[in-house]
Structure formats: structure tokens, C-alpha cells
Amino acid sequence: MKQLKTELVNQRKIAASIYEAVLYHESIDDQFKPGQFVHVKAGAGSDPLLRRPISICHVDPEEHLLTMIYRAEGKGTNLLKNEVPGAVIDILGPLGNGFPVDEVKSGQKAVLVGGGIGVPPLYYLSEKLRERGVAVHHVNGFQSKESVFYENEFKELGPLTITTADGSYGESGFVTSQLDLSFDYLFACGPSPMLQALEAYRSKGKVYLSLEQRMGCGIGACLACVCHVHGSDLAYRKVCSDGPVFEAGEVVL
Amino acid sequence: MKQLKTELVNQRKIAASIYEAVLYHESIDDQFKPGQFVHVKAGAGSDPLLRRPISICHVDPEEHLLTMIYRAEGKGTNLLKNEVPGAVIDILGPLGNGFPVDEVKSGQKAVLVGGGIGVPPLYYLSEKLRERGVAVHHVNGFQSKESVFYENEFKELGPLTITTADGSYGESGFVTSQLDLSFDYLFACGPSPMLQALEAYRSKGKVYLSLEQRMGCGIGACLACVCHVHGSDLAYRKVCSDGPVFEAGEVVL
Amino acid sequence: MSRLTIELPGLSLKNPVMPASGCFGFGREYSKFYNLEKLGAIMVKATTQEPRFGNPTPRVAETSSGMLNAIGLQNPGLDNVLQSELPWLSQYDVPVIANVAGSTIEDYIAVSEKISKAENVHALELNISCPNVKEGGLAFGTVAETAYEVTKEVKKVSRVPVYVKLSPNVTDIVSIAKAVEKAGADGLTMINTLLGMRIDLKTGKPILANGAGGLSGPAIKPVAIRMIHQVSQEVSIPIIGMGGIQSAEDVVEYFLAGASAVAVGTANFVDPFCCPTIIEDLPPLLDELGVNHINELIGRSWKNEWTLQSSSR
């Protein structure tokens, strides 16, 4: 974990309210793993105060570039989207424990399921799985046509099914309607109801879910982001430092 | 008075901690008068919260440009100095009542006395007096050599005496040590002790002083910036809207 | 814009947004920027029996997302307000809420009786919570008994409904709110400023000449929301909420907490056009939230279990 004053190299809008930002810092390298996140400070001054957790979407270790994709929603992300190339973006990272890439073997089959703004970390994961010779199938769900992003990027890595809740693009409905696939591993990131629905797929293979939680510190000190461990009133995990990726069945969603 | 989202065209450091910023907005014209000020919002978000009053140092009505000079001291001005060309700077202005330029007649003699960051409005004043054919003499006082700015700019408008408190440049000591001059008008802007010392020159001619006060609204509504009127417990003037320029003897310094 | 109308004791508001007392003078300055009739109402600067110069300067200091003020109730006094300020304001068709301050109960009674007779004064706001006057003000607002007393006496003489402005600088705001309700208050306005201080590193002394001052602005909004959430569940008189409001979103948050109207103070200094802007932004925001009339939002955070719209990732 380092505090890096990165340089914003490039920023563009890639879908409705969705922005892709590329950051440069000489310390950015392959220590930044799929499923980990960076904690981003938006704006100078103390309003907004807290950092924003944003997943790592892609890393170029040679050029020391990190790509993140975010939805401009509230105060912090709306400030971020107004930053211009050359601006200094203060990030902490890499934080958390990512997906267990090393566990998956060449030739195995992985399904990657993303919902909305949960899609970005799966891009980096897919890249790394492909490097290992894993067959990757993607199922990405969005609200509507306007919010779809990275369609071509994912297609280059493996088959892609897109669903939209309003049926305006790809298959109509939720990602879970498109999951009659066999797999060795299922990796998912998205809204809680989606993750809850995916817990059932544990019977079919190994399932890893990336969770979201409101955070204070992002490094495990403040206990803002805890979740219960199944079968105990007191045992807990911290999403920021024990997760955000957990094996399905470990923690209560 | 208008709220303008200006564009920062250019910004440069011109002395120790002193910055010159040039703003563009199509509404900037000669309605912006010498001695008036603009109320500048620094940073996005609500920290810092209040606007900063900064004097108008020069206006180019054809190009719709406004120049201001400020010292990066606290939270707001230090944010401002980090803005890069292209940034949007939100200002309110023009505010307040400036120097009575129209009162001074061609051929009359004016002395302009500036102290530190009180110097900038006198540049614009001097330009306007020159246009009217007034003979202008400048006396600008600074802390030390490193903080001197606009020496050549002032010299082009008329004789200039520079004083520094530590004697590292120009005459040693305060501006008041360099005022054995005759004048019809004396205009001054600078720290309170300087203005208090200049009140005595009322015997020699007309004296107008530009005051400073911590402000809330900047438009006369909140009563943050009041000063007493001589000879009354209750009568008052608002520095923001009745001033910042007052004739010496009107208000209690 | 009938989606924004609100009926409160003495006040038929075309919209629930009004400038807060002390942050808008008597309206003269802001009338140069927009038509004051756009406002739901106007809460004018505190009026005392005699003219007051107020505290020495500096009277304001900035804090993170807030500001301190110690104006000290500067105002031209009751007679001048009645003869000059209120008649000037009467050219606008907008209800005025007169803010009444004093050092003794007698002061409050005297000012309230006379000012409540002014034609365009539709309600009084009893400022029993000003932190910036040594003699009284705050003390009235921090003790339930005196708050009760002054409210009751003023109710006897006022020709118009009486709103009482509560101080947040108390251990138990609910007990004070209940006391003034029992005394006959028609409504509450809350919150006044939190007591705060800043010290100048260079001089080693407080920035404000007065020492301490009142903290306002976005910094105090969560305290106000919490107090309104508490109080609105315990009283049955309406609340006009204030503290850090800057946007239509903030207004909705106040309504959800339990306010029936809102006032905007410090934000006027940052953006003189903020009140009309907020008023314009409300209808589209109601659309987004799927709400027909703003009054459906009042107290929804505690009233029942309905949900405006489920949040989606």
C-alpha cells in the first residue's frame, strides 16, 4: 500500500455517467492485482472528506498506468469527472485482497459475472486469467443500452453476453437469467441482490464474490465495513482488508 | 454585479508568494472600475466556503480580460494558485465603490500609495488617471526585495518610489517616509497602520483610502464588514458596499 | 409550481424556501439580483427595541465547510424597522417573518407586540438562541423554563402566529421543544448556530473580536437533521428547518427528517442566487424521486416503512 500522487493522463466518458480515467505514477506496477481497489481523493480541501474506493480495471506495468472506470454519481465522483489531464489525483493502493487468479489452472473454465459498475474489475481479472490459459466467458448486466460499456474490450478476451434490465440492448433481464453454463470458477462483482442470487451457484463450482460496503479508512482500522461470518454472532470480516473478494458462503451478504 | 464563471487564461508567479491571474469572460468590460473588487470562489465543494475579496488590478474591456494579483497565504488563495489555464473561476463582481476617478481633473497631481498586497488596485487607478491627463506619482512599499512586483509596469505610468521594510531594495523603511510631496489627491491602499498614518495628510489635499475587512456576503447584507463613522456610536458604513474606498476622516480606521 | 405550496400557521407559502434571518438583511441588497416574490417567505434580520451597533470587527471567520459569525444583532431598532424597512418590503407580495430578539422578557414582549401589527408581518420568529449577545438570547433558549416563559408571554401579545427558534447548544433539545409547544408556540424554527471559535495563529487570539461566535453552513447540517428528526417525532407543531442548506437535495433531506419548510442562510453569501436556484431545482428533483407534492416528504424518514425508490448499483 502506498499513497501516490498520480497524474491524470486521460479521461473520457464511455457511457451514460460512466467515465474511464487513466492514471500515471512510476510506482504503478503489477503489484496492483485484479479485484483490488484504490482509494481515491476527490477535490482539494476537506469537502468531500473521505476517499472513494474504485476498483482497478487495468494496469500497464511497463508504462506505469492504471485504468479505472467509475460512475459519476455523488459529490466526489462528480468532482473527479471534471479533472483535466495534468491534474494530480491522490490515491492509496493497492488495497484489499483480490480474486485468487493463481488458483485457476490453464484449461479450466471461468465465468465472470458483472453488474453495472461492478463490471470494471472483471476486465482486469479476465486479462490475467487469459494470460494463464483459462477459458473465460463474460456475462455483464446493465440498466439499459446507454449504460453499456467496454463491449468490444471484453469480446477480445472471450465470449460476452450482455443483459439489460429494460431490454434495450442484448438479452433482456438480469445476468442470472443467462447463467446456464458449466464452469470451474465463477467470479462476480455487482449489486447485493445479484451476489445473493449467485450464492446458489456454489453447487456448480467455486464461486468468488466481490463485495461493496461504505468505508472509512479502507485499510482495516475503523471497522466501518464489516460483515458477519456465517454461523457466528461475533466473527466478522472487513470488506476493505479481508475482502473485497470472498468465497461464496464465507460471509453473510 | 454579476456572477461570472470566468476562464483562467493565464497565471504566473510575479514575486515571493505573489501571483498574477488573468480571467476571461465576455461580460468583463469597463463597468469594472478601479478600487472595486471581485469576490472569488476558490476550489469546488464547500471547503473553503466563503469567497475571497480580490481587487481589480487591470481590465481589458476589448478582450474582456480582468487581471488580479494576490498573495497565496491561506487555504483559498493556495488553492487558487494551483489552478491551471482552462480552469473555471467563479467570481462575483464588480463589487463596492471604487476611487473617485472622475473627480480628479486633468493637470492635477495625484500620489498613489500602496502597501504590499494593497498595491494592485492602484495600478488600474493609475492607468485611468493617466487617461484623464492627471500627473501620477507612485510610492509602493513592500516587506523586502523578494516581494516587490510590477516595478516596470508602474514606472511606465509615472515616477515610482519603492520602499522595503528591511531595506533590501529601494528606499529603506515605510512608505510614509517618502511622502514629502505636494498633491491634489492622495489615494492609498494597504495595511491599517499605513492608512492610519496617512490620515494626517488630509491637511495637504484630498485623501481617499481603501479599507480591508473580513467579509461574509460582500454585497451589504450580512453586516460582517462594518466600520464606525466618526462622531457617532451607531452610524456605520459597510466596507463591502459603501466602500472599500472612503474619504479619509469619514470612518474610524 | 403548486407542487411546492405549503400551509403553515400564518403562512401560505408558494414554495417552502426562504432566506434565514440575519443572512438577507431586510431584503434590499438581494432585491437587486432577483425578484423577491420568487421566495416562499423572508425571514428578516433580528429586531431589538433599541438600535444596536453590534460587536466589534472582525465579526466573521471561516471554518471547514462553515463560518463563524458574531454580528451581535446589529439592527436599526424597532421604530426604524416599522417605519422604513417593513414598508419598503411591502412592495413585494411575499410574507415576512419578523425575527425578534432581546435581553429581557419585557424586550421580547414589547417588540413582538408592535412588530406583529405590521401589515406584511405574517409570523414572528422568537430568537431565543442567539449566541452572540452577552446579556440574554442564548440563555433563554437553553433552559426549558425560560423558553416556556418567554413564549407564553409573547403569545399573549402577538397578533400573528409565533415560531420559536431553538438553539442546538443543548443537551436535550426535545425537552425545550416540548416546553415551547406547551407554551403555545405555533411552530419551531431550528437550528440556530452552534457555538464555536477559531484562533489566529499569528496573533494567538481568537479571530472574532467577540471571541466565540455562531457556526453555520454545511458543516452543521447533520446536527440540524438529527435534531429535526428527533423533535418532529415528539411535537405536533410544524418545523422550519435550517442549517447548511445549499441545494434542492438538501431541502428534500430536511423534509424527510421532519421539516415542513426550510430557510437558507450562509449559502446566500456564497451564491446570491441560491434561493431562486433551489426553488427551480425542486420540481425536477421531485420527479426523479417520484413524488407529486413536496409535503408528501415531511417526516418520511420516520413516519413509516415506505421507500422512495430502491437504490440500484
Place this chain on the structure above:
Amino acid sequence: MSRLTIELPGLSLKNPVMPASGCFGFGREYSKFYNLEKLGAIMVKATTQEPRFGNPTPRVAETSSGMLNAIGLQNPGLDNVLQSELPWLSQYDVPVIANVAGSTIEDYIAVSEKISKAENVHALELNISCPNVKEGGLAFGTVAETAYEVTKEVKKVSRVPVYVKLSPNVTDIVSIAKAVEKAGADGLTMINTLLGMRIDLKTGKPILANGAGGLSGPAIKPVAIRMIHQVSQEVSIPIIGMGGIQSAEDVVEYFLAGASAVAVGTANFVDPFCCPTIIEDLPPLLDELGVNHINELIGRSWKNEWTLQSSSR
């Protein structure tokens, strides 16, 4: 760095900067970023007799220049703290201040007695002001009599000096400070968080699962400065100040107000290196202000009429 040393009851501090309770766990996480021995002391997370899971999530919400938290005193319980956390921390040569919480006086006594015997615990901080537990906590801190009572009982059993953490959610903080001083407290720590709330527009409900929570961060600094300015003039025990500290300048402001040491809470979340950075920034700042030793600054805002340095335009 001897310009920064401070002697307080039980605490010989190499510098006056320590992390605030609950914002630093038991130090494990931050020990990965820097050597904990750089710190003046460490205020560890509240310890209760039994382990606690705390409140449901969401437990934090952001506000302008602040944040709300309702962690609910999650901690592994006294036994685990004694057997695991404190021994782990003892590898660092840094004094520990143990934060003690409970629901009854008996809880406070039991935890205080045992935890004060731990070798590296140099002082206790009685958390009688936590806003996030229903049963007690805050109530102890808002009534002078109970604050007196709990302090007195704990003093009887504690092997180390006792600091009492004051709640800002009170009408009269001076009376509470005096009560705990009279009960034998060796020092005060102030302030704990202000009670606040934020409501989610989309759901219409409070963002925090707990409803209300404690407001911390720069937003509350002016309230803390005001309270320390008041209290330090009325008691003769030292004060460890906290609330919104982010920089060396903030530390000096606290000293001028009357604090003898400071704690940094929320700022650790924004910048995990903020404590060592502040400590490094202090000596040059003292130079700028023409001050030899930081203890010369304590209470200077009210102690006498000297001026640090005249401000120049």
C-alpha cells in the same frame, strides 16, 4: 525534537500527537505504514468487558468536511485485548492510553481495574460520551452527577491516571468538566463526536443503519476549540484536545485554546501518514511563530495579552 516533549499525568510524551481512540484500532494496520514509536502515544479502540460486534452496516456516512460513524464499540472484549492486542503493541516503545467503555458503572470499574494493570497502559480514557450505544455511554457524559460518580469509582481502582472523555452534546460543558475534576480525574480528553444524522434521498431513510451517529472531522473543530477555550480556563487538569485535526497548524490552534496534547482521529482515514507528517511539520512551524517549546503555547489565547507576531498585510 525536545521542543515537542510534554509531561502529563502518567504520560511522558516525546511529542504531543497521538491517534484518537477508534480511529487507529490497536495500531496493527498503521504499523505497516510507519514505525509507531514516532507517535507521542496511542489511544486504542474502546474496550468493553464482553466482546461486541457493534451496529449493523452502513456504519459511516460522509458529511461536508466531516463524517458520521455508528460503529457501536465493536471490540474483541477485555480478555482478548489483555491477552493479544496490548501484548502485541508492547513491542513498541510508546505509551498506550486505554479507552474504556461500558453500559453500567460496574462495567467501567471492572474494565478499568484490569486494563490499568497492563504493563504498557500508561493512562485510561473513560469514554462516557459515546453516542452510538443505546444503553449508557452518552448518558454518563451528559449529566454532571453520573459523570462524577463513574469517575470517582474508576479512580478508586485504576493503577494509572484517569482521563475522562467529554461529550460536546451538552448545554454546559464546564459544569461537567468541573464535576469530573472534583471526582479526581487526572485529565480531560475532548471532544467526542457531535450527534448527527444524514438521510438517503433514494431510500428516504437514514444512511446509517443505526439512524444517528457521531460527527467527526474538520467540521467540528470550531466547536472543540470553543469548548477547550472555555474549559481550560475553569479547570486545572490538563486537556488532550481532538476534533478535526489535520495539520500542524491545527495542533497549534488547539494549544492556543488550552490543550496540552492532541489526538488525531478522522484524518487518519484520509491520509494514513498524517500523524507522523504533523509531528514533522511542528518544529518548523514553531520556528515561524518564534516559539521555542510547544508548551509555551498552552492556553495563550486567554492567558495573557502577549502577541505571537503582528500580522502584516
